[in-house]
Amino acid sequence: MLDLLRQPWPWYTSGIAIATIMVLLLFFGKSFGFSSNLRTMCTIAGAGKRVKFFDFDWKTQKWNLLFLLGSVLGGVIAATLLNTGESLRLSASTISDLKEIGVQFDGQLNPAQIFGPDAMSSPMGIFILLLGGILVGFGSRYAGGCTSGHAISGLSNLQLPSLIAVVGFFAGGLIMTHYLLPLIF
């Protein structure tokens, strides 16, 4: 059984499992949306004193912070107990496309070139990660949700705004992938 869990999971297993998490949270009386935690963290850091948007009772979001804590632990378990050390099976065309823009495929989940300790020694490397984070944080709050809140919860509830947001996610992602990344790396 453990051996089976250690293999990379096929997309349908993962899709079913993610829907299950969403439904589980619904039956716990909550709505699946991860990026709200970022707002909560700003509030805990004291942002509510300066900016009205952060002035709310963050304790109502305690459950979501616990979910976040769990997700970090889940990452730890996946990296240790459930790790085979097997190389990621990325499609050959992606490997060669990435090579063209200067990103080497190293078989890990994330390229060491961007996320490894060495990348931290260059100001540009740090700037790229910081900028990417700012875009994700700003964009998800502006759009009122991220992949979980809009693409999963929102689309499942047939919300037109969520569909527009998902179109936006892809518009931005395609522009970054095809036009900006070649300039950055």
Added chain:
Amino acid sequence: MKGIKFIIAGILFGIIMAKSEAISWYRIQEMFRFQSFHMYGIIGTAVVLGTITVYLIKKFKLKDTQGEPIIFADKDKGWPRYLIGGSIFGLGWALTGACPGPMFVNIGYGYWTMGIVVLGALIGTYLYGVIKNKLPH
């Protein structure tokens, strides 16, 4: 401890995201290059099953574990915030390969440099709170 069920749900989420490689920068690149069905399969399956379940919950007026009716809040109407905000999110998603959930799963996985992405995301969220009223929604 009432909160433990949320921690367990989070652990499951983290394991799923990591084991299906949805937290991988490479997989997100593959998705935005339309070179694999993998990520579309994950999101597609989740949405199809989610839609069916939400429909059934509404149809049979199911209640949550506290006995309260399960309520689905409609998203606010309009489009500028969803299209513009969504596009900004997408730029960051393709650059870092991580949306908010996977950022944290990645930290657990051992990619502590994702902490910088999280820091950025907190700055971005704060920035939105500051200029919110000046933006079209």
